[in-house]
Amino acid sequence: MDRKKERIDALAASGGSASTALLDSEDAKSGGGSIIADAWRRLRVSPVFWVGAIIVLLFLLLAIFADLIAPHDPGQLLLRSQTRLSRNQLAPPQPGFPLGGDLLGRDEFSRLVLGSRQTLLVGVFATAIGLAGGMILGTLAGAFGGVVDTVVMRVVDVMLSIPGLLLAISIAALFTTPSQWSVIIAVAVVQIPVFARLLRGQMLAQRGTDHVLAARALGVRRAPIVFRHMLPNSMSPVIVQATVVVAVSIIDAAALSFLGLGSQDVATPEWGQMLGEAQQKIDSYPALAFWPAGCIVVVALGFTLLGESLREALDPKNRR
Known part of the structure; x- marks a missing residue:
């Protein structure tokens, strides 16, 4: 029995199908390697991948070392004396304050840097919960199919029939006290049906593979088949999709904060919150909206480029 289980595990590790084994043997004859090695050979010559990877890396470093990079406390009104809203006057850029001050006289650059951390936390946690x-x-x-599959997919279809941002706004509005966690939960719920449908499709494809059929023929119980063979072989597209979803989560979270459904703590900056505050003076000081909006666009673009590059590199149709 142990020897048979080892053979099933070997089939699962190779992808579980004769066609996959044939492709691997052909790759070996032609000097190819594993799927990961083959994907890396395509990624390292892809300018799209490197652009996305560099943007994401810089964003991560900025968020991690934000306390060291930001020169001032984002909540202190250091430029209050130069701010005259009645006269439509804000503190201009000056030594120590490269982007000047905001509507309350706070350092715009420090708030922009510290805001990257809050944006990263929202994007990562929302994606993780949705995943x-x-x-x-x-x-x-x-795994179960039948009635369970029908019920779950109908719930997923209902959630997908509602526009994502509208669903997120509806969920965030249910919280009596808007906060960062209300935004995270609202955005995460929107992403759940996306991951559910993708994983379900991969699981159904795995049900007909050789290693799953062999395990069933040997009388292996459903749980080991699902968690040892079907689920691990179905996770690659889901993980790649998670990279793209981070970009969507960042945009949705910024939209909720822009609408006033995010954290109300003005001492803790967030790019969407900063964008909402800038609307009061966008006609006179468009830079207040340009900087946070530009950061959101660039970071979302970085995650999107990275995710799409990974998806193309890991697609078996692109293997040569």
């Missing part, structure tokens, strides 16, 4: 919820629903639908 966890989607994995639960997708695994149930793909």
Whole structure:
């Protein structure tokens, strides 16, 4: 029995199909390697991948070392004396304050730098929660099928029929006290059906593979088949999708904060919140909106380029 289980595990590790084994043997004859090595050979010559990777890396470093980079406390009114809203006057850029001050006389550059950390936290946590919820629903639908699959997919279809941003706004509005966590939960719920449908499709494809059929023929229980063979072989597209979803989560979170449904703590900056505050003087000082909006666009672009590059590199249709 142990020897048979080892053979099943070997089939699972190779992808579980004769066609995959044939492709691997052909790659070996032609000097190829594993799927990961083959994907890396395409990624390292892809300018799109490197642009996305550099943007994401710089964003991560900025968020991690924000306390060291920001020259001032983002909540202190250091330029208050130069701010005259009644006269439509804000503190201009000056030594020590490269972007000048905001509507309350706070250092705009420091708030922009510290805001990257809040944006990263919202994007990562929302994606992680959405991924966890989607994995639960997708695994149930793909593993059991039948009535369970029908019920889960109908719930997913209902959620997907509602525009994502509208659903996020509706969920965030249910919280009596808007906060960063209300934004995270609202954005995460929107992403759950995306991951659920993707994982369910991958699980259904795995149900007909050789290693799953062999395990069933040997009488292996459903749980080991799902968690040892089907689920691990279905996760690659889901993980790649998570990279793209981070960009969507950042944009949705910024939209909720812009609408006033995010954190109300003005001492803790967030790019969407800064964009909302800038609307009061956007006609006279468009730079107040340009900087946070530009950061949101660039970071979302970086994650999108990185995710799309990974998706193309790991696509078996692109293997040569």
